[in-house]
Amino acid sequence: MPSVDFRSILDEEEPAAWDGSVQAPECLADLNLDQVIDAVVGADDEYELRPFFLSPLTTARAVEYRHEVMRDLESDRTFAYVTEFASAMRRVREQLAKGAKVNPLQSQRLFLDALRTYSQAIVDFGERLLNSPLNSRGLRGFGRYLSQYVASPAFASRASAADTLLLELNNITYSVHIKDNAVSVSRYQGQADYSDEVAETFAKFSQGESSSYVGPLRDSIDMSQVEERILSLVAKLFPTTFAKLAEFCERNHGFIDPAIARFDREIQFYVAYKAYVARFIAGGLPICYPEVRSQARTVFARDTYDAALADSLIARGASVVLNDVTLEDDERLIVVSGPNQGGKTTFARLFGQLHYLAGLGCPVPGRAARLALFDKILTHFEREEHVENLRSKLEDDLLRIRDLLERATARSIIIVNEIFSSTTTSDAYFLARQIVERILSLGARCVCVTFLDALASADDRIVSMVSMVSPDDPAIRTYKVARRPAGGRSYAVSIAEKHRLTYARIRARIEAAKQ
Amino acid sequence: MKAHLMYAERDVAAHIALPKYQHDVIQDLGLQTIVNAMAATDDNIAQVARETLLTSLSDIASIRYRQAALKDCIAHAEAVRELHDLAVQTVNAERRGFLYGIPMVGKTPGSVLFWAINLLEMLEAQLRRLRRFADQHASEFTSPAFTTLFEMLQRELSDDYLESIREHLRRLQFPNGLLLSAELGAGNKGANYVLRKGAAPESWMRRLFLGDSTGGYAFKIDDRDEAGLRALAALKDQGVALVADALGRSTGHILAFFKMLRTELAFYVGCLNLYEALNSLGCPTCMPTPCEAAAQKRSAARLYDPALALALGRGVVENDLGADGKRLVVITGANRGGKSTFLRSVGLGQLMMQCGMFVAADRFEASVCEGLFTHYQREEDPTMQSGKFDEELLRMSGIVDNVQANSLVLLNESFAATDAREGAEIAHQVVSALTESGVTVYFVTHQYEFAQSIQATEESAALLLLAERREDGTRTFRIMPGAPLHTSYARDLYDRIFGRSGEQPPTFEASAALRAREVSGGQN
Structure with a gap:
């Protein structure tokens, strides 16, 4: 039988180690992607998933490999298989870790348990993968790898020896x-259970379900000295079984396969991300697989939103505003203007977030999207002023922008937020104009948030977008950011209509409640 | 063992979370005053009374079941109070015993066992008293609720049964030590400890210590080995866990039985308290006649607001009502003319009838309703999140979410927080949508435009009532049939409080303040 090799569920061609040495891209904090990643990997990051999320992919083929796996995991059944496998593997680790801390008669039993948990998990998962309608190269490849592993004679004989041993231990009943x-x-000799009799006597008073007065017993396998002495006497009462157990442990040291261990960690990339986006789906927000290309003339996303913001809005029960973004053909730069607190910065962030998440090979917020791979995402956000910084704010702005432009290429994504707010409008316009010109000549895609309305009409390659207010009450922000010349207005509903208290609505509501 | 005093077929529901609109009902109808009179300082009665008042029965048989039990209670008030006291005493004794018996840190099996045994000794004596009570009084009661209870007590608490409880209490002292069975659980730790009957004789154990290992092995913990003794105690604890659990639950069941008995009786004792309070004020009460919802009945003689009578400590204005076949009753007329009080008396009458209680009237006959809702004007929203009108409509919308055909909705000055024309328009839409959906609406309003538009003829489904005002301007607080007049006499009130205004109309602020007072203060 030809031996099947399996490298990684995250990358078919060039899997990296993805260890603690991976550096975080600088743009994360400005784009609130650090919050996104924190939320995805969780507070304890049990599987050390963070490095995966710090390493965007560089080829469309690698993105596709992850999309395939992610789509396979959309099946509730397949996903359940994966999570069951993961929790079994976690149990194995816990059992082995515990075994290292206790007395030999206990440690041997924990080792036996761990090995059985492992064997069963592998058998189950392998079989389930083979019988699932999978389309991803990743999961199919791993399924083939597992079936080969399980089919080896060593695996089978080890598993059956473990089962026999456990059965013998479970059959032991003794009296104290x-x-x-x-x-x-x-040895126990069949005396009757006294608690049953007590329960029966008082059954007539039962008023339905009752809770116990007895607090839970310590659910720990740690034993007291009395219990240890009893266990050693039980071992003397059943000597053959305990001798077999000791020998079994000796023989099967270090039984976990390295490729399986790697899969166990890496598959959590998908599990964690899926759990993360589930909150958006539950909140009624769209999530889609972006079309990801290494080069794209047009990029767009429909009904998209800032993931970090949406997460906190959903948690508070507030609604999330959806926006569209498009850069067609030669368009390269979006200038966002409009009233403050109107969602401009959020909009700029979301453009960066979309690309970053797409580059990880993940589904993105939105109903549909086409996005391009990038070499880096560069951001320029206003900094808090540092007292020890002797340079002026304007000078600091310019230095940082220069540094940013030096690193940018045609494949970069640039997000600029409120540039040059510390100088006069005409100066700011002049400077901004220069910077925009440079970005346009680079050909990088850019979103620029500014108070300088005029910037929006400076070039054909610039798209003007405006944060909108409610037409009836300019004090109300809609958080919509729409394509239109820098300026803008909707409809009002009567207050009763708002509360659904017109004659027709009330009739309909009462009628509907009957059903 | 169940005491089905409140429902023929089921228990009183444990603490119910009231939907939001019910809190409005409590506030608008002054229900707390009724509850306080029923409770007479007993918190348990207060809770049961409150929940019972707000959990209306809608089928007539269930109402009659309680009415019958309540008649028994009124006839044998002393015995019913004695039975209630017995239940209360038992529950209170448990509370004291609990503090002594159970250590504050963790409920270990051993401590539960100790507590349960002590408590059971007390409970067994109370069960005996209960049996004796049943033996003495069974023949006096006639309602199905009480006769069933007494039969059950006599049947279940036989002398033999009470003796078997004593036997268990003796055996649970474990004179021969503990015999446990166990298996190897996770990590080979002993698990599934079960207490077994029949501990081995001591001679067998002695053999093991003499080195005979055919039957097993043995060891002894030294008297000075404190850690060892603690571990042994912990093991014993595990050994008695199941039996402690069983006995603990059993004790809990008996306690729950007494608590349930207390709860089932609480409502009736509350009714007795209220009955006696109203009687002592010389106010009438009657057992109402519940009718099918479809009959659309609602009539009363000498109907009054018991909350107001209790608050004032004297008899109050009584009104007659004849609104059979009327889906809409619109009450207009003088400010501070008793409209709100009248509306409250209708609401309270309905609620009291539908929980099986007597009603504060000389005669009360009404169709049962599917839910009672109140919508009264409120003070400004303290959170400032919405304007007053917005807040009003928000609450109305909450009512619409919950009403159904045959609900009863009481509106008091609704839709007044906007200009008259708009308010009338919305009132018209809401009221006609509700009544045409089969909801009955009682509407106290100043809205002349709206009231004027109501077609109130003998045959129509609407009735117009008017707060009476004499020629000289004094109010009688009586509500009589009558068409709306084109002024609400705010001017009178203004004159009385501020003196003659001459030709000067009251300022906008002054009339708003007066109205707010009228809405919140009722007659006082």
Whole structure:
């Protein structure tokens, strides 16, 4: 039989180690992607997933490999298989870790448990993968790898030896008699259960479900000295079984396969992200697989939103505003203007977020999207002023922008937020004009948030977008950012209509409640 | 063992979370005053009374079941109070015993066992008293609720049964030590400890210590080995866990039985308290006649607001009502003319009838309703999140979410927080949508435009009532049939409080303040 090799569920061609040495891209904090990643990997990051999320992919083929796996995991059944496998593997680790801390008679039993958990998990998962309608190269490849592993004679004989041993241990029942300070241990001889009799006597008073007064017993396998002495006497009562157990542990040291261990960690990339986006789906927000290309003339996303913001809005029960973004053909730069607190910065962030998440090979917020791969995402956000910084704010702005432009290429994404707000409008316009010109000549895609309305009409390659207010009450922000010349207005509903208290609505509501 | 005093077929529901609109009902109808009179300082009665008042029965048989039990209670008030006291005493004794018996840190099996045994000794004596009570009084009661209860007590609490409880209490002292069975659980730790009957004789144990290992092995913990003794105690604890659990639950069941008995009786004792309070004020009460919802009945003689009578400590204005076949009753007329009080008396009458209680009237006959809702004007929203009108409509919308055909909705000055024309328009839409959906609406309003538009003829489904005002301007607080007049006499009130205004109309602020007072203060 030809041996099947399996490298990684995250990358078919060039899997990296993805260890703690991976550096975080600088743009994360400005784009609130650090919050997104924190939320995805969770507070304890049990599987050390963070490095995966710090390493965007560079080829469309690699993105596709991850999309395939992600789509396969959309099946509830397949996903359940994966999570069951993961929790079994976690149990294995826990059992082995615990075994290292306790006395030999206990440690041997934990080792036996761990090995059985592992074997069963592998058998189940392998079989399930083979019988699932999978389309991803990743999961199919791993399924083939597992079936080969399970089919090896060593695996089968080890598993059956473990089962036999456990059965013998489970069949042991013994009696403990305690009178004053004396304890005796013997084989159990079938005496009747006294608590049943007590329960029966008082059953007539039962008023339905009752809760126990007895607090939960310590659910720990740690034993007291008395329990340890009893266990050693039980081992003397059943000597053959305990001798076999010791020998089994000796023989099967280090039984976890490295490729399986790697898969166990890496598959959590998908599990964590899926759990993360589930909150958006539950909140009624769209999530889609972007079309990801290494080069794209047009990029767009429909009904998209800032993931970090949406997460906190959903948690508070507030609604999330959806926006569209498009850069067609030669368009390269979006200038966002409009009233403050109107969602301009959020809009700029979301453009960066979309690309970053797409580059990870993940589904993105939105109903549909086409996005391009990038070499880096560069951001320029206003900094808090540092007292020790002797340069002026304007000078600092310019230096940082220069540095940014030096690193940018045609494949970069640039997000600029409120540039040059510390100088006069005409100066700011002049400077901004220069910077925009440079970005346009680079050909990089850019979103620029500014108070300089005029910037929006400076070039054909610039798209003007405006944060909108409610037409009836300019004090109300809609958080919509729409394509239109820098300026803008909707409809009002009567207050009763708002509360659904017109004649027709009330009739309909009462009627609907009957059903 | 159940005491089905409140429902023929089921228990009183444990603490119910009231939907939001019910809190409005409590506030608008002054229900707390009724509850306080029923409770007479007993918190348990207060809670049961409150929940019972707000959990209307809608089928007539269930109402009659309680009415019958309540008649029994009124006839044998002393015995019913004695039975209630017995239940209360038992529950209170448990509370004291609990503090002594159970250590504050963790409920270990051993401590539960100790507590349960002590408590059971007390409970067994109370069960005996209960049996004796049943033996003495069974023949006096006639309602199905009480006769069933007494039969059950006599049947279930036989002498033999009470003796078997004592036997268990003796055996649970474990004179021969503990015999446990166990298996190897996770990590080979002993698990599934079960207490077994029949501990081995001592001679067998002695053999083991003499080195005979055919039957097993043995060891002894030294008297000075404190850690060892603690571990042994912990093991014993595990050994008695199941039996402690069983006995603990059993004790809990008996306690729950007494608590349930207390709860089932609480409503009736509350009714007795209220009955006696109203009687002592010389106010009438009657057992109402519940009718099918479809009959659309609602009539009363000498109907009054018991909350107001209790608050004032004297008899109050009584009104007659004849609104059979009327889906809409619109009450207009003088400010501070008793409209709100009248509306409250209708609402309270309905609620009291539908929980099986007597009603504060000389005669009360009404169709049962599917839910009672109140919508009264409120003070400004303290959170400032919405304007007053917005807030009003928000609450109305909450009512619409919950009404159904045959609900009863009481509106008091609704839709007044906007200009008259708009308010009338919305009132018209809401009221006609509700009544045409089969909801009955009682509407106290100043809205002349709206009231004027109501077609109130003998045959129509609407009735117009008017707060009476004599020629000289004094109010009688009586509500009589009558068409709306084109002024609400705010001017009178203004004159009385501020003196003659001459030709000067009251300022906008002054009339708003007066109205707010009228809405919140009722007659006082």
